[in-house]
Amino acid sequence: MTDLRADDLRTLARQQIPAEVWDFIEGGSGDELTVAANTAAFAAARLRPRVMVDVSAVDTGVTLLDARLDTPVGLAPTAYHQLVHPDGEVATAAGAAKENALFVVAMFASRTLEDIAAPAAGPLWLQLYWLRDRDAIARLARRAAAAGFAALVLAVDAPRLGRRLRDIRNRFAVDGRVRAVNLDASLMAASHDRQAGASALAAHAAQTFDASLTWADLAWLRERSPLPVVLKGILTAEDAAAAVAHGAAAVIVSNHGGRQLDGAVATLDALPEVVEAVDGACPVLVDGGVRSGRDALIALALGADAVLLGRPTLWALATGGSDGVADLLRHVTDDLAHDMALAGRPSLRDVDRRLIRAVTNAR
Numbered sequence: 344m345t346d347l348r349a350d351d352l353r354t355l356a357r358q359q360i361p362a363e364v365w366d367f368i369e370g371g372s373g374d375e376l377t378v379a380a381n382t383a384a385f386a387a388a389r390l391r392p393r394v395m396v397d398v399s400a401v402d403t404g405v406t407l408l409d410a411r412l413d414t415p416v417g418l419a420p421t422a423y424h425q426l427v428h429p430d431g432e433v434a435t436a437a438g439a440a441k442e443n444a445l446f447v448v449a450m451f452a453s454r455t456l457e458d459i460a461a462p463a464a465g466p467l468w469l470q471l472y473w474l475r476d477r478d479a480i481a482r483l484a485r486r487a488a489a490a491g492f493a494a495l496v497l498a499v500d501a502p503r504l505g506r507r508l509r510d511i512r513n514r515f516a517v518d519g520r521v522r523a524v525n526l527d528a529s530l531m532a533a534s535h536d537r538q539a540g541a542s543a544l545a546a547h548a549a550q551t552f553d554a555s556l557t558w559a560d561l562a563w564l565r566e567r568s569p570l571p572v573v574l575k576g577i578l579t580a581e582d583a584a585a586a587v588a589h590g591a592a593a594v595i596v597s598n599h600g601g602r603q604l605d606g607a608v609a610t611l612d613a614l615p616e617v618v619e620a621v622d623g624a625c626p627v628l629v630d631g632g633v634r635s636g637r638d639a640l641i642a643l644a645l646g647a648d649a650v651l652l653g654r655p656t657l658w659a660l661a662t663g664g665s666d667g668v669a670d671l672l673r674h675v676t677d678d679l680a681h682d683m684a685l686a687g688r689p690s691l692r693d694v695d696r697r698l699i700r701a702v703t704n705a706r
């Protein structure tokens with residue numbers, strides 16, 4: 344298992360995941376232009392390795408919101424892990440803990456926050472959507488702090504759901520045996536209802552997501568929880584500067600894996616302007632199309648403090664449970680360390696923009 348690359352996991356996972364669940368995971372919105380752009384941006388970057396540097400010891404350790412991690416590679420929030428493995432997020436958390444890696448748990452996790460936190464030695468953050476039912480958010484924010492989560496991650500790119508044509512064509516609804524158990528069943532009912540709309544998830548989001556979210560609302564969340572608030576879904580310098588001004592503890596450069604605005608900029612292409620605007624005021628993370636240690640190295644060179652894996656997490660969980668998740672994290676981290684050595688960068692402090700030959704924004 345250890346030597347499997349993310350692409351190999353994808354091939355294996357595809358063989359065992361039911362077709363409509365596969366489409367839900369794999370798909371993006373619209374023409375899936377942004378899904379393709381995310382990986383293409385990494386593939387286009389070229390590196391400037393240095394030589395005659397002592398790389399006999401390579402260190403991938405990083406500190407993020409006061410937590411010491413062994414790797415800058417973590418797991419992005421993805422909903423409903425029980426769709427691909429009976430133990431769901433409990434297995435994912437155990438895998439991440441084994442590698443002392445960050446796991447961002449989704450608001451629509453299929454296991455309770457308390458069960459997920461139990462085996463985890465690694466830090467957990469909790470992702471939230473801005474629901475009209477503000478009490479539900481406040482309750483989750485309180486429970487997360489009590490369960491030992493270290494941060495809240497507000498997804499700010501989902502006033503409504505992107506138009507995911509695969510789900511619409513499949514009339515996708517979440518299997519009723521898999522539930523977002525951290526929220527009231529009544530709030531989640533439409534997600535399981537094949538009559539709710541062509542995509543039950545889109546119908547559910549239309550009912551429950553609050554599209555009126557603005558910067559002024561952040562204070563409400565910050566007052567309700569002692570946890571730092573991270574914003575996920577930032578793609579521009581303007582919003583990065585606003586995030587810092589409104590007290591974001593970190594920002595995650597993300598286009599939601601190409602599942603929200605189709606045609607949105609590739610995350611790697613958005614990263615430099617966000618890093619420049621944040622100017623060291625808080626950590627910058629990035630997700631979207633990260634599949635290898637090389638991808639991680641490129642993002643770190645362009646100023647990211649950490650990278651998150653979305654779809655690969657589900658491939659690994661589906662094919663290998665908690666060991667699969669740990670193997671994925673170890674593999675990508677080993678690959679990163681290998682490339683750091685060959686690039687003459689023994690620690691993440693040495694990984695900077697000079698490592699990248701040229702970044703073109705037009706593609």
Ligand SMILES: Cc1cc2nc3c(=O)[nH]c(=O)nc-3n(C[C@H](O)[C@H](O)[C@H](O)COP(=O)(O)O)c2cc1C
Pocket residue numbers: 367368369381419420421422449450451470498575597598599600601602630631632633651652653654655
């Ligand atoms: C199946 C699936 C479910 C997702 N669910 C959520 C979610 O519940 N909340 C969220 O903020 N992002 C969600 N995302 C987006 C991921 O957090 C992340 O931004 C994206 O997957 C990264 O791109 P990658 O899949 O290319 O690695 C989901 C993505 C996928 C593929």
Ligand SMILES: CCCCC(=O)C(=O)O
Pocket residue numbers: 421422451504544545547548599602
């Ligand atoms: C209601 C959406 C559930 C998670 C998801 O599919 C996503 O955020 O992309």
